[in-house]
Amino acid sequence: xxxxxxxxxxxxxxxxxxxxxxxxxxxxxxxxxxxxxxxxxxxxxxxxxxxxxxxxxxxxxxxxxxxxxxxxxxxxxxxxxxxxxxxxxxxxxxxxxxxxxxxxxxxxxxxxxxxxxxxxxxxxxxxxxxxxxxxxxxxxxxxxxxxxxxxxxxxxxxxxxxxxxxxxxxxxxxxxxxxxxxxxxxxxxxxxxxxxxxxxxxxxxxxxxxxxxxxxxxxxxxxxxxxxxxxxxxxxxxxxxxxxxxxxxxxxxxxxxxxxxxxxxxxxxxxxxxxxxxxxxxxxxxxxxxxxxxxxxxxxxxxxxxxxxxxxxxxxxxxxxxxxxxxxxxxxxxxxxxxxxxxxxxxxxxxxxxxxxxxxxxxxxxxxxxxxxxxxxxxxxxxxxxxxxxxxxxxxxxxxxxxxxx
Amino acid sequence: xxxxxxxxxxxxxxxxxxxxxxxxxxxxxxxxxxxxxxxxxxxxxxxxxxxxxxxxxxxxxxxxxxxxxxxxxxxxxxxxxxxxxxxxxxxxxxxxxxxxxxxxxxxxxxxxxxxxxxxxxxxxxxxxxxxxxxxxxxxxxxxxxxxxxxxxxxxxxxxxxxxxxxxxxxxxxxxxxxxxxxxxxxxxxxxxxxxxxxxxxxxxxxxxxxxxxxxxxxxxxxxxxxxxxxxxxxxxxxxxxxxxxxxxxxxxxxxxxxxxxxxxxxxxxxxxxxxxxxxxxxxxxxxxxxxxxxxxxxxxxxxxxxxxxxxxxxxxxxxxxxxxxxx
Numbered sequence: 001x002x003x004x005x006x007x008x009x010x011x012x013x014x015x016x017x018x019x020x021x022x023x024x025x026x027x028x029x030x031x032x033x034x035x036x037x038x039x040x041x042x043x044x045x046x047x048x049x050x051x052x053x054x055x056x057x058x059x060x061x062x063x064x065x066x067x068x069x070x071x072x073x074x075x076x077x078x079x080x081x082x083x084x085x086x087x088x089x090x091x092x093x094x095x096x097x098x099x100x101x102x103x104x105x106x107x108x109x110x111x112x113x114x115x116x117x118x119x120x121x122x123x124x125x126x127x128x129x130x131x132x133x134x135x136x137x138x139x140x141x142x143x144x145x146x147x148x149x150x151x152x153x154x155x156x157x158x159x160x161x162x163x164x165x166x167x168x169x170x171x172x173x174x175x176x177x178x179x180x181x182x183x184x185x186x187x188x189x190x191x192x193x194x195x196x197x198x199x200x201x202x203x204x205x206x207x208x209x210x211x212x213x214x215x216x217x218x219x220x221x222x223x224x225x226x227x228x229x230x231x232x233x234x235x236x237x238x239x240x241x242x243x244x245x246x247x248x249x250x251x252x253x254x255x256x257x258x259x260x261x262x263x264x265x266x267x268x269x270x271x272x273x274x275x276x277x278x279x280x281x282x283x284x285x286x287x288x289x290x291x292x293x294x295x296x297x298x299x300x301x302x303x304x305x306x307x308x309x310x311x312x313x314x315x316x317x318x319x320x321x322x323x324x325x326x327x328x329x330x331x332x333x334x335x336x337x338x339x340x341x342x343x344x345x346x347x348x349x350x351x352x353x354x355x356x357x358x359x360x361x362x363x364x365x366x367x368x369x370x371x372x373x374x375x376x377x378x379x380x381x382x383x384x385x386x387x388x389x390x391x392x393x394x395x396x397x398x399x400x401x402x403x404x405x406x
Numbered sequence: 407x408x409x410x411x412x413x414x415x416x417x418x419x420x421x422x423x424x425x426x427x428x429x430x431x432x433x434x435x436x437x438x439x440x441x442x443x444x445x446x447x448x449x450x451x452x453x454x455x456x457x458x459x460x461x462x463x464x465x466x467x468x469x470x471x472x473x474x475x476x477x478x479x480x481x482x483x484x485x486x487x488x489x490x491x492x493x494x495x496x497x498x499x500x501x502x503x504x505x506x507x508x509x510x511x512x513x514x515x516x517x518x519x520x521x522x523x524x525x526x527x528x529x530x531x532x533x534x535x536x537x538x539x540x541x542x543x544x545x546x547x548x549x550x551x552x553x554x555x556x557x558x559x560x561x562x563x564x565x566x567x568x569x570x571x572x573x574x575x576x577x578x579x580x581x582x583x584x585x586x587x588x589x590x591x592x593x594x595x596x597x598x599x600x601x602x603x604x605x606x607x608x609x610x611x612x613x614x615x616x617x618x619x620x621x622x623x624x625x626x627x628x629x630x631x632x633x634x635x636x637x638x639x640x641x642x643x644x645x646x647x648x649x650x651x652x653x654x655x656x657x658x659x660x661x662x663x664x665x666x667x668x669x670x671x672x673x674x675x676x677x678x679x680x681x682x683x684x685x686x687x688x689x690x691x692x693x694x695x696x697x698x699x700x701x702x703x704x705x706x707x708x709x710x711x712x713x714x715x716x717x718x719x720x721x722x723x724x725x726x727x728x729x730x731x732x733x
Contacts, residue, residue, distance in 0.1 A: 153469030167637075177626065190635035191582050191668075193605070193623055237463040244452070244460060297468050320468040332430040335438060339482075340452070340460040341445040349441055356437065363430060387623075391603065 002036045003029055003385060004121035008107055008131045010041035010066055011054070015228055015260050015276070017301060018128040018150035021175075021199050023064075025125070028200065028378040030063035035382070039066045040116050040133070042107045050074030050107035067115060071107035079104035087155035098159035102135050113137045122389045125173070128300075129165055130156060139168035144388050146171045150300045151183055152323070163187065171388045173197050173381070175301035178322030193391065195384050200374030201306045204287060207280045211288030214281050215256050215272050222254040222272075223347070224289035226282060226304040227296070229273060230262040234295030234318060239265045241295075241343050246270050248344070253351070258285055287311040290357065291350050297321045306372055309333050309364030314357045316346055333364020462486035477540050484536060488529040490522040555628055556657065557693035558610060560680050560726065561648025564592040567721055568678055568728040572645055573600045575674050575730050581642030586629040587649050589613050591622045602643070607632050609649075630657060633664040641669045647678040651685065652697025662710065669733075675714070677707070677729040684725035704729070 007022040014020065022039070029035040039061075043052035056068045082101055086093045093101070113136045116124060124141050126134040128150035138145050147169035151157055166172075166187040172194040174180040184190050212218050223242075229235040235257060242255045246268075256272045257265060265273050277285070286292055292308035294317045302324045308315050315334035317324035319342070328334035335350070337343040350357055371377075452460075465483040492515060496507035511518075562568070572593065576583050577600035585593050588606025590613055597604035605623035608614050614626040625632075629649050644665060650658065665675055679701045685694050704727040708716040711731050719728040 180625075184632075184635035188635055188637040190632050191584070191605075191637060191640050193582075194625075195623070196625075232467055234467060237460075237466070240460060240463055244456065322469070329431075329434070332434045335434075335441065339445070339464060340457060341448050342441065345441045345445040345448065349437075349444070359433075 001033075001123070001382070001385060001389065002038075002121045004116060004119050004124045005037065005039045005064075005127060006112070006116055006124060006133050006137055007039065007041055007127045008050070008109075008133055009044055009047060010039050010068075011045070011061065013045055016047060017299070017303065018148070020303070021150065021301065022125070022127040022148070024199060025378070025381060026064045027062045028374055029382065032375060032378050033382045037064045038119060038121060039064050040112050040119075041066065041068055042071050042109055042112065042133075043068045044071060044074070044107055048075060067112075069109050069112040069115065071109050072111075073103075073106055073108040075106045076104040079106075086159065090155040090158035091160075093159055095160050098161035101156070101159060102132055102161055105130075106132060108132055110136070113140065117141050123385050125385075126169075129162060135161060135165050138165055142393065144170040144391065144393050146173055146385065146388055148173045148175075149179065149183055150175065151179055152298045152300045152321075153182055154298060157182075157186060170391065170394050171384070173384065175199070176323040176326050178326045179300050182322065193384075193388060195380065197377065197381055197384075198372055199301060199303055199306075200377040201303065201310055201368060201372050202374065204283050204311055205279050206283030206287055209281075209284050211285040214277075214284050215254075215274065217254050217256075217272065220252045220254050221290050221351075222256055222288075223291045223293055224256045224258060224286055225293045225295060226258045226286060226307070227294070228259050228262055229257045229265060232296075232298060234297060235263050235265065238293060238295035239268070239271060241340055242271060243268055244340060245344055245347060249348075253290075256285060256289070258282060283307070283311070286313060289313055291316055291347070294318065294321070294324050296324075299323050302327065305334070306364075306368050309361065309368045312358070312361030312365045314350060314360035315364065316343075316350070327367070331364050331367030333360050333367055335360070458486045477543070481533070481536055481540060484529075484533050488526060488533050490526045490529070492519040492522040494518070554654075554698045555609065556649065556652035556654070556697045556699060558587045558608070558648040559652050559685075559691050559693040559697065561587040561589055561608075562593070562678055563589065564596075566647075566678075568719065568726075569593065569596065571719055571728060571730065572676050573597065575676065576604075576643045576645065577601050579603075579642030579674060580672050581640060581670055583643040583645065584632075584636075584641055585645040585647070586632070587613075587647060588624055591624045593645060593647075594622060594624060630661060630664070633661070633668055636664075636668045638667050639670050641673055643674040643676070644669060645676040645678070650677055651679040651701035652693060652699050654698040658699065658710075671733055673732070675711075675729075675731040677731070678726065679704075679729070680726050681724060707731070 005022050005026045007019050009016060009019045010023055026037045026039055030037050042050065043054040043056055044050040045053045050071050051074055052070050054068055056070050059066050082104060086097060086101055109132060112133050116137050117140055121143055123144045123146060125146045125148060126138050127148040129147060138147060145168065166189050169192060172189060172192055174196045175198050177196055180196060212220060215222065225238055227233055254270045254272060256274060258274045258277055260276045261273060265271065286308055292313050292315045294302055294305050294315060297318045297320045299321050300323055305315050305317065305324055305327055317328055317334055317336045319325060319336040319338035325336050328336060335346045337346050461482050494511050496504050496511060498504045498507055573596055576597055579602050583597055583602045583604040584607060585604060586607040588594055588608050591606050594604045594606040607625050607627050607629060609628050614624050653661065669675060682701055682703055684690060685701050704718045707718060707729045714731040714733050717730045721727055
C-alpha cells in the first residue's frame with residue numbers, strides 16, 4: 001500500500017502534537033507494515049512564522065520519502081487582527097473572511113497541494129485540519145482522503161471554511177472519543193468510516209539517571225509538566241497556581257517545566273524551566289516525578305500523559321480538556337482540576353497518599369498497554385487504511401472548495 | 407515525601423489495587439468526590455481577589471463549547487473580568503520609563519478612572535443579568551424531568567430469527583448501513599460479508615470497547631445523537647434493534663424524522679422490537695421497567711411510517727417482530 005501524509009511541518013525537530021503524530025504513524029507504517037510512505041510538507045520548523053528553514057526537495061527520513069516545498073507566504077501580520085475579530089464570533093464569520101483567515105494563517109503552499117494531487121499514493125492522510133495544505137488539498141486529490149483532524153475546541157474550528165474540509169474527507173481518524181464527539185457536534189460526518197486510534201508509545205528511554213540530578217534538584221520531590229511552555233498550553237496558569245501553592249505550602253516540593261519555552265515564566269526558587277531536553281533526560285525526569293501535570297485545555301491527544309503512565313507516574317489534567325480527561329476517566333490513571341482550589345486539593349491529596357499515586361500510575365500503565373502500544377495500534381491503522389482504499393473516493397460535495405486563494 | 411499541612415486522607419485512599427473496570431470507575435469517582443468536597447471546604451481561604459485572578463487565568467484558554475456547557479464556570483469568568491482596573495501598570499525595561507509612565511498615569515488617572523468606572527458598571531449590569539438568567543434556567547431545570555435515554559432491551563444476537571431477513575434486504579444497500587445497538591458487531595460483520603458497507607453503534611460502552619480493538623467500525627454512542635451528525639440522504643440502510651422499543655414518544659418521533667432525512671430515498675429501514683405482551687411479561691428484561699416508553703404493537707408501524715412501504719414479520723414465539731420499511 002502506498003500512503004501519503006500531508007502535514008505543514010515534518011521532522012524530528014518539530015515540536016507539535018499533530019506533526020509528531022503524523023511522522024510517527026508514517027514511520028511505523030514503513031517499519032512494521034512495509035508500506036511505501038511519502039510525506040508532503042513545507043520547509044518550516046516554526047508554526048508561527050512558517051519561515052523556510054529546511055532545504056526544499058526530496059529526502060528520506062527513517063524510511064519515509066519526504067517532499068518539502070517552499071511556502072509562498074507564511075503567517076501574515078494581518079492575521080492577528082482578523083483572528084482577534086473572528087474569534088469573538090467564529091460561527092458568524094463569512095465564508096470569504098474565513099478563507100482569508102486560512103490564507104493569512106499560512107503556510108500558503110500551492111506547489112505542495114499540486115504535488116499531492118499528482119502523486120501515486122493509494123490513500124492520502126491529511127494532518128491536521130487547520131492549515132492551508134489540508135484545506136486546499138483534501139477536496140482536490142483524486143485518491144481517497146483520510147482526515148486526522150487533531151481538533152480541539154478552539155474558535156477556528158467553528159469557521160465556515162472548515163465545513164468543506166470535513167465534508168471532503170472519505171474517512172476520519174480521531175485521537176480520542178472526545179475529539180470525535182466534538183467534531184460530530186459541528187460537522188455532519190458521523191456516517192463516514194472512522195476510527196479512534198490515538199498514538200503509540202514506546203518504553204522508557206531514559207538512562208537511569210535520577211531525575212532530580214538532571215534538574216539540579218538533588219533529592220527534592222518534584223512535579224513535572226512536559227511540553228511546550230506556552231500560555232496556550234496552560235504553562236503560565238500552572239506556574240501561577242504553583243507559586244500560590246508554595247506560598248500556602250512551604251517545603252521542599254519543586255516543579256519542573258520541561259520543553260521549548262514560548263512563554264515568560266517569572267523566576268521562582270522552586271520552579272525549574274529546563275527548555276528543550278533530550279529524550280533520555282525527559283524520560284529520566286518524568287520517571288522520578290511525584291506527579292505529571294498536563295495543564296493545557298487545548299489538547300487533542302497528549303502523548304505526554306501516556307508517557308507518564310508508561311513509567312507508572314500518576315497524572316493531573318485540566319478538567320476542561322475533554323481528551324486528557326477522557327484518558328483519566330477511562331484509565332483511572334489520573335485526577336483533574338477545574339480551579340485553583342481543586343488544583344491545591346488534588347496535589348495535597350496525591351502528595352500525601354502514596355498508595356493512591358501508585359494505584360493511579362499502575363492503572364495508567366495498564367491503559368497504555370491495552371490501547372496504545374505500537375504493534376497493535378499500527379496494524380489497526382493499516383487495516384483501516386486498506387478499507388478506505390477499498391471503498392475508493394466518494395463523490396465530492398458540490399461547491400466545496402474556493403478557488404486557490406494564493 | 408513531605409505531607410503538606412492540611413492534607414487529608416479520604417476513605418478511598420485506603421483501598422488497594424485490583425478489581426474490574428467498573429470498580430476502578432467507582433474508586434476514581436469516590437476519590438474525585440472527596441477532592442471536590444475538600445476544595446469546597448477551602449472556599450474563602452484565599453484572598454478573594456487572588457482567587458478571582460487565578461480563576462480567570464484558568465478559564466482564559468478553556469474550550470469554547472465547554473464540555474458540559476458549564477454556565478457557572480462561564481459566569482466565574484465574567485465575574486473575574488467585570489472590574490476594569492484604571493491603575494495602569496508602569497513597569498518598564500528602560501531606566502526612566504517607569505517614572506514617565508507613572509507621570510502619564512497620574513495626569514490621566516481621573517479621565518481613565520471615569521471611563522473604566524462606566525465600563526465596570528456596564529459589565530456589572532451584564533453580569534447580574536446573566537446570573538438572573540442562570541437562576542431561572544436552574545429553576546426550569548428543576549421543573550423539567552431529566553432526560554432518561556431508553557436502555558437497550560433485547561438487541562438480538564447471531565442466532566436471532568430475523569438475521570437472514572435483515573441480510574436479504576440490506577446486503578445490497580445503496581450506501582452505508584447503520585446497526586444500533588450493534589453489541590459485539592455480529593450483524594455488522596454479517597452485513598459486510600454479504601456485501602454491504604456496515605458500521606455499528608451501541609450506547610453500552612463495554613460492547614464497543616472490545617470491538618474497537620479488532621478494527622471493526624463499531625462505536626460507542628446514542629442513536630439519536632449519532633443521527634443528528636449524519637449527512638442528509640447518506641445512509642443506505644439502518645437496523646435498529648433493542649433501541650426503539652423503550653423510547654419515549656418524543657424520542658421515537660425525533661428518531662423517525664431523522665431517519666427520514668438521513669436515509670437515501672432508496673434506503674431501507676429495519677426495526678426489531680419486543681411486543682407489548684413480551685415487554686410486560688414477568689420474565690421481561692429489567693430494562694423494560696427502566697425505560698421511559700413502551701413498544702408499539704406491530705400493526706401500529708404502518709401508521710407511524712405513513713408514506714413508507716412497510717412489511718411486518720412476526721417472530722416465531724409472538725414475543726417480537728421485525729418491521730422492514732422502504733419509501
